Amino acid sequence: MARLDHLGNSKEVAQIAACIGREFDHELLAAVVPTDDAGLQEALDHLVESGLVFRHGRGSETVYRFKHALVCDVAYDGLLISRRKQIHTAIAHALANELKDRARAQPDLLALHLTRADMVDLALPQWRTAARSAMAKNRHCEALGYVDAGLALIDRTVIEHRAEHEVRLLVQGAACHWVLTGYACKQAAVLWARVEALIDQVTDPRLLVMGLSGILACAYVSGDMRKALAVAGRLVALGERAEDIDSKIVAYASVGPILHQQGRFAQCTKLLERVLDLYKPDRRGGFGPTYDPRVAACNWLGYCHLATGRFDQARQYAQMAVDHATAIAQPFVLSMALSIAARTFSETGDQETALDLCHRCIELCDTQNLPFWKGWAMASVGIALERYGKHQQAETRLAQAIEDLVARGSRVDSGYMYAWRAQALAHLGRFDEARCVIETGRLESARSGQLLSLIELAYSRGVTELLFSGSGDATGEHWFNVALTDSRSVGSRLMELRAATSLASLWKANGKRREAQDLLRPVVSAFTEGLDCQDVTAAVALLDSLDVADRKT
Numbered sequence: 001m002a003r004l005d006h007l008g009n010s011k012e013v014a015q016i017a018a019c020i021g022r023e024f025d026h027e028l029l030a031a032v033v034p035t036d037d038a039g040l041q042e043a044l045d046h047l048v049e050s051g052l053v054f055r056h057g058r059g060s061e062t063v064y065r066f067k068h069a070l071v072c073d074v075a076y077d078g079l080l081i082s083r084r085k086q087i088h089t090a091i092a093h094a095l096a097n098e099l100k101d102r103a104r105a106q107p108d109l110l111a112l113h114l115t116r117a118d119m120v121d122l123a124l125p126q127w128r129t130a131a132r133s134a135m136a137k138n139r140h141c142e143a144l145g146y147v148d149a150g151l152a153l154i155d156r157t158v159i160e161h162r163a164e165h166e167v168r169l170l171v172q173g174a175a176c177h178w179v180l181t182g183y184a185c186k187q188a189a190v191l192w193a194r195v196e197a198l199i200d201q202v203t204d205p206r207l208l209v210m211g212l213s214g215i216l217a218c219a220y221v222s223g224d225m226r227k228a229l230a231v232a233g234r235l236v237a238l239g240e241r242a243e244d245i246d247s248k249i250v251a252y253a254s255v256g257p258i259l260h261q262q263g264r265f266a267q268c269t270k271l272l273e274r275v276l277d278l279y280k281p282d283r284r285g286g287f288g289p290t291y292d293p294r295v296a297a298c299n300w301l302g303y304c305h306l307a308t309g310r311f312d313q314a315r316q317y318a319q320m321a322v323d324h325a326t327a328i329a330q331p332f333v334l335s336m337a338l339s340i341a342a343r344t345f346s347e348t349g350d351q352e353t354a355l356d357l358c359h360r361c362i363e364l365c366d367t368q369n370l371p372f373w374k375g376w377a378m379a380s381v382g383i384a385l386e387r388y389g390k391h392q393q394a395e396t397r398l399a400q401a402i403e404d405l406v407a408r409g410s411r412v413d414s415g416y417m418y419a420w421r422a423q424a425l426a427h428l429g430r431f432d433e434a435r436c437v438i439e440t441g442r443l444e445s446a447r448s449g450q451l452l453s454l455i456e457l458a459y460s461r462g463v464t465e466l467l468f469s470g471s472g473d474a475t476g477e478h479w480f481n482v483a484l485t486d487s488r489s490v491g492s493r494l495m496e497l498r499a500a501t502s503l504a505s506l507w508k509a510n511g512k513r514r515e516a517q518d519l520l521r522p523v524v525s526a527f528t529e530g531l532d533c534q535d536v537t538a539a540v541a542l543l544d545s546l547d548v549a550d551r552k553t
Contacts (some may be wrong), residue, residue, distance in 0.1 A: 007038075013040065014052065014053070016033055017029055017064065018092060019076060019088055024065075025064065026041075028282070032091055052071050078329065085116070085118055091113045091147075092114045094114065095189055097111060100377075107130040108130035111126035111129070115153065121150030123153060124153055128147075130146040131173075131176075132274070133147040136289050143176050151166065151173075164204055167202055170192075170198075172402070175288075178332070179372075180369075181409075182408030186409065199212065205242060213250055219231060229315050231235055232255040233252075233444035251299050253293040255268070255271060255298030256271070256298055257412075261451065261452055265307055265308050265490075265491055268300065268303075271298075275293050276294065279294045279297070295325045296336075299321045300316070303340070306344050306494060306497075307419055307494055310529025315530075321340065322357070324337070325338070339354065342354045346380055346387065347494065348535075349533045349537075350385055361466060371404075373403075378401035379401035382396070386427075394421075398422060402414065413448065414441060415441040415454065417441075417454060418438060419438070419459065421437055422457075422461075425464075438457050438460055442454065445457060452492065452495075454486065455483050455487050455495050460487065461479040462477070462499070463476075463477075464476075465479060484499035487499060493526065496523060500523045501520065501538060504516035505518070508542070508545070516546055520546070524540060
């Protein structure tokens with residue numbers, strides 16, 4: 001401090017510069033220092049000559065830096081608190097007015113000075129702007145720092161605005177954790193629990209939809225279907241009442257996954273088609289680069305059409321999701337589109353396209369550090385390998401995918417992965433392990449209410465028992481019947497087709513050709529598109545063989 005005291009008039013310049021930070025430039029300093037340019041330059045030269053400040057660059061590129069952080073701290077601490085606030089207020093004013101381009105490029109700088117000026121109600125939205133800017137650049141750890149800076153101010157804002165300020169920041173923070181770890185990871189779950197505690201105090205309709213959409217996503221991915229369904233009901237009602245189109249499309253797009261998982265295909269399809277009707281490129285909801293309603297709608301429309309046997313439409317929507325995600329060039333959204341589309345193509349028998357999409361997704365996730373959708377891409381690779389008959393590779397990849405996703409808090413559709421892993425194990429002759437995997441998946445899916453997963457697990461149990469005992473054992477037939485009955489109850493024609501084909505094949509082997517024909521023929525005849533898909537061609541071939549055998553007799 002003694003060296004600063006000997007600087008005369010330059011001391012004030014040093015202290016104002018310290019308010020800017022250890023590094024500062026002439027332009028911002030000149031906008032704040034109460035002296036003319038000549039006086040400022042003289043003071044800066046004096047500081048450089050003293051050795052307390054270094055100068056780098058020339059002209060408009062000149063940047064100054066305190067020799068040590070301690071020098072900057074001493075200069076700053078020498079100011080009265082009231083004077084510091086005055087200087088930070090002046091800096092914030094300069095950034096918001098004379099230096100708007102800099103504030104746009106560095107929104108966190110303006111947020112910092114508004115905070116230090118104790119202008120909390122202006123600082124909070126600016127921290128959100130800084131977080132949004134960082135998220136757009138795929139710098140989510142940095143964005144979390146800005147969210148935390150904003151949350152630290154919540155108790156200092158006016159009470160009537162407190163809940164909405166907090167929820168806005170929590171939504172941004174949770175969206176960052178979606179990208180960094182997963183939708184239901186511990187960090188995201190903590191933030192969504194805070195949102196849930198505050199959500200009834202939110203009056204802004206758009207923020208209410210965003211908050212509920214995030215709560216729904218966390219509940220769904222963690223396997224809490226009861227909560228997910230309850231929140232989905234609120235979102236559908238909000239969407240119906242919403243005058244704001246952005247809120248409407250986010251509300252409707254958000255409920256797609258849970259409605260699909262519960263077998264509510266008609267309702268899901270109707271709402272998601274409405275999203276596509278209303279969507280415009282500038283309407284992407286409030287989650288920034290982590291979410292796009294059009295991509296989400298296409299993804300789950302594809303799944304609905306897949307489940308209900310409209311395979312051509314399923315592939316079309318899957319490709320639409322990938323194409324749109326590629327066009328908007330948001331890495332996290334693209335990773336989601338690639339991963340979900342891969343499942344659609346694999347399930348319809350196009351393993352080559354499925355593997356290509358998976359490899360694109362995995363490469364993107366590795367490059368951009370996007371772990372969640374990589375886990376699902378790994379699962380789709382395993383399923384494609386199983387359908388190719390590469391059982392050992394499939395089992396290894398599926399086991400890795402399950403472990404990875406569970407570690408990230410994901411429980412949704414775990415039964416689907418368990419079902420495919422069990423089939424791989426059964427083909428490898430590891431029947432006890434296959435049954436154990438199925439039972440694990442069944443208990444988890446029953447507890448969480450994942451209806452489609454239970455059907456897939458019942459079918460896999462039938463496959464396992466058939467491979468274990470052959471066609472003479474009634475256990476496999478029982479489980480195929482369970483899968484057939486349950487798939488019909490929810491309208492899943494894909495699983496109905498698989499169960500009917502397997503049951504008809506079993507009956508054919510046991511000499512029950514007429515029963516097999518009577519079962520399979522109406523199921524196959526119901527398909528009017530996607531006739532080139534693997535399950536359809538297998539069913540048609542089996543039916544033809546039954547007809548040929550029938551004619552011979």
